[in-house]
Amino acid sequence: MRILKDKSLFHQLCFINGAWTGADSGEAIDVINPATGEKLGTVPKMGGAETRRAIEAAHAALPSWRARTAQERSAIIRRWSDLLLQHQDDLAVLMTAEQGKPLAEARGETVYAASFLEWFAEEGKRIYGDVIPSHQSDKRIVVLKEPVGVCVAITPWNFPSAMITRKAGPALAAGCTMVVKPATATPYSALALAELARRAGVPAGVFSVITGSAAGIGEEMTSNPLVRKLTFTGSTDVGKKLMAQCARTVKKVSLELGGNAPFIVFDDADLDAAVEGAVISKYRNTGQTCVCSNRFLVQEGIYERFAEKLTQAVSVLKVGDGLKGETQQGPLIDMAAVEKVEEHIADAVAKGGRILVGGKRHALGGSFFEPTVLAGVTPDMLLAREETFGPVAPLFRFRTEEEAIQLANATEFGLAAYFYSRDMARVWRVAEAVEYGIVGINTGLISTAVAPFGGMKESGIGREGSKYGIEEFLEIKYLCIGGM
Ligand code: ADP
Numbered sequence: 001m002r003i004l005k006d007k008s009l010f011h012q013l014c015f016i017n018g019a020w021t022g023a024d025s026g027e028a029i030d031v032i033n034p035a036t037g038e039k040l041g042t043v044p045k046m047g048g049a050e051t052r053r054a055i056e057a058a059h060a061a062l063p064s065w066r067a068r069t070a071q072e073r074s075a076i077i078r079r080w081s082d083l084l085l086q087h088q089d090d091l092a093v094l095m096t097a098e099q100g101k102p103l104a105e106a107r108g109e110t111v112y113a114a115s116f117l118e119w120f121a122e123e124g125k126r127i128y129g130d131v132i133p134s135h136q137s138d139k140r141i142v143v144l145k146e147p148v149g150v151c152v153a154i155t156p157w158n159f160p161s162a163m164i165t166r167k168a169g170p171a172l173a174a175g176c177t178m179v180v181k182p183a184t185a186t187p188y189s190a191l192a193l194a195e196l197a198r199r200a201g202v203p204a205g206v207f208s209v210i211t212g213s214a215a216g217i218g219e220e221m222t223s224n225p226l227v228r229k230l231t232f233t234g235s236t237d238v239g240k241k242l243m244a245q246c247a248r249t250v251k252k253v254s255l256e257l258g259g260n261a262p263f264i265v266f267d268d269a270d271l272d273a274a275v276e277g278a279v280i281s282k283y284r285n286t287g288q289t290c291v292c293s294n295r296f297l298v299q300e301g302i303y304e305r306f307a308e309k310l311t312q313a314v315s316v317l318k319v320g321d322g323l324k325g326e327t328q329q330g331p332l333i334d335m336a337a338v339e340k341v342e343e344h345i346a347d348a349v350a351k352g353g354r355i356l357v358g359g360k361r362h363a364l365g366g367s368f369f370e371p372t373v374l375a376g377v378t379p380d381m382l383l384a385r386e387e388t389f390g391p392v393a394p395l396f397r398f399r400t401e402e403e404a405i406q407l408a409n410a411t412e413f414g415l416a417a418y419f420y421s422r423d424m425a426r427v428w429r430v431a432e433a434v435e436y437g438i439v440g441i442n443t444g445l446i447s448t449a450v451a452p453f454g455g456m457k458e459s460g461i462g463r464e465g466s467k468y469g470i471e472e473f474l475e476i477k478y479l480c481i482g483g484m
Pocket of ligand 1: 154155156157158181182183184214215217218219233234235236238239241242
């Protein structure tokens with residue numbers, strides 16, 4: 001990575017127990033820039049044995065880390081956050097190179113990632129227990145909150161930094177230790193986080209990063225009895241598998257899985273605001289976020305005007321290499337992602353959908369895809385049921401509020417939903433009727449460290465961020481003190 005100001009942020013080895021380490025086998029995996037196809041470098045191909053050692057190191061580091069005062073842990077995590085901000089230019093370049101998102105978005109994610117560390121450095125100081133009025137006069141009831149223990153995290157490629165700090169921030173602040181397996185496509189952001197954790201004073205073994213075989217690492221992480229908790233962000237299929245694996249040792253799990261977000265535009269919406277929100281919620285990260293709108297449900301009175309304005313806005317989005325100039329849309333992560341988007345579009349068109357703009361691979365080649373808007377989409381199409389994870393806005397038409405709610409909830413997912421309306425009574429009615437963990441009302445942007453992020457139904461278990469996020473890394477211990 002020649003273009004980094006601080007070249008020691010670029011590591012091609014794993015960080016285990018405070019040391020930069022290669023795989024036992026010496027094997028490595030290539031890491032590719034999705035915008036250019038060029039090889040950026042390699043990372044170790046580790047498996048179960050290396051994972052076991054990382055977990056044992058996390059176990060060994062636990063007693064002294066949890067014994068520190070919350071203030072001491074907080075100061076270290078706060079320093080880690082400051083280092084992310086200080087190095088945000090380099091971290092953004094690294095992220096764009098491996099992930100493809102435009103540099104401005106990569107910088108935005110780095111600031112967002114730092115904000116979780118800052119937030120939880122503070123929250124860690126406010127882990128209060130309880131004293132409960134007793135049921136018997138000779139007893140006292142006290143509730144302690146204790147760290148869960150050794151945690152493991154498996155994270156995706158769409159937010160290579162923030163999905164790690166959103167887990168590691170609360171875990172470390174609560175007094176837990178953690179081993180992270182980042183996505184194989186985006187390991188360098190994770191390894192740079194490890195470098196900065198080291199500089200911030202996070203002790204050896206408290207935060208380790210391991211790369212390699214997902215199945216091998218995942219099997220050890222979910223079966224090792226030293227591990228008390230798994231926190232995962234990724235697809236619903238893999239989440240279910242990991243949850244089943246964790247059942248064998250009854251580990252706690254937090255899962256942030258797929259979504260199928262509806263974006264409802266009622267006739268009374270502010271049209272320009274709805275279009276702006278639609279572009280942000282759909283095309284951010286080239287449609288590759290779990291809270292990206294997947295289905296646009298538009299009321300019949302505003303349908304044509306919304307379709308026209310959205311098409312205009314989408315047709316001027318600049319597609320290109322995220323490291324270059326004014327790019328607003330980077331490439332998709334890989335060719336499999338391109339094929340899924342193509343399959344969804346072909347299925348819609350075969351069943352009567354119309355392409356208003358885009359609809360095919362971009363002239364730039366590789367995994368670039370044209371930002372797309374489709375009209376005439378109906379519930380029998382793949383787009384209605386599956387998460388597309390690409391730059392495609394499918395427009396469904398509805399007539400009544402009841403119909404919109406029914407369509408919105410007609411999915412096994414329940415992560416994010418969005419709607420636009422200026423009628424306060426309707427805002428409350430719809431907000432209460434939709435079965436989603438996150439509801440954006442007259443906004444397309446809902447992510448912040450201060451609010452609880454997470455899904456209902458098959459979109460997940462638990463919440464990340466906010467005062468609720470740290471609870472996921474705490475156990476409740478009840479003391480019953482008798483003999484008063
Ligand atoms: P996505 O590719 O959409 O992010 P995945 O669920 O495939 O979703 O990947 C999320 C993370 O889960 C990645 O780090 C990936 O390597 C990991 N992963 C995939 N399959 C397994 C598995 N069987 N066991 C453990 N981890 C896995």
